[in-house]
Amino acid sequence: xxxxxxxxxxxxxxxEEIKKFLDCKGLEYKDFGTYSCDxxxxxxxxxxxxxxxxKGEYDRGILVCGTGIGIGIAANKIPGIRAALCHDTFSxxxxxxxxxxxxxxxxxxxxxxxxxxxxxxxWLNTEFCxxxxxxxxxxxSDIEKV
Numbered sequence: 001x002x003x004x005x006x007x008x009x010x011x012x013x014x015x016e017e018i019k020k021f022l023d024c025k026g027l028e029y030k031d032f033g034t035y036s037c038d039x040x041x042x043x044x045x046x047x048x049x050x051x052x053x054x055k056g057e058y059d060r061g062i063l064v065c066g067t068g069i070g071i072g073i074a075a076n077k078i079p080g081i082r083a084a085l086c087h088d089t090f091s092x093x094x095x096x097x098x099x100x101x102x103x104x105x106x107x108x109x110x111x112x113x114x115x116x117x118x119x120x121x122x123w124l125n126t127e128f129c130x131x132x133x134x135x136x137x138x139x140x141s142d143i144e145k146v
Contacts, residue, residue, distance in 0.1 A: 011064025
């Protein structure tokens, strides 16, 4: 699995912890920035991460900002992206099983490192259930065409 990773300044420290986690797991990723705690705009990071997924260059993405909200809103503007804000393990699992989320978003100012890494592990290791859930995903795709 190839992972696109990104954050703004508000999520930089947590993104760096996620990179260490991915390295330990031997997972391939690309860091799309930001590369410091200097102020930047989360849409500038969300866009290339989301596009890399819709182009098939990466399988899934992880985005972090201060709350996880803004960067997720920006990513979800790209057709084909289903970014899910998860600050608990139940939501992380459900976002994959039921919603086939292809981007995980989190907020560094909202959640601690330990829980965040648990969420990442569950999210990466949970598969989409399909079935009745696929019908719903198809309806979401239809909305994007309106």
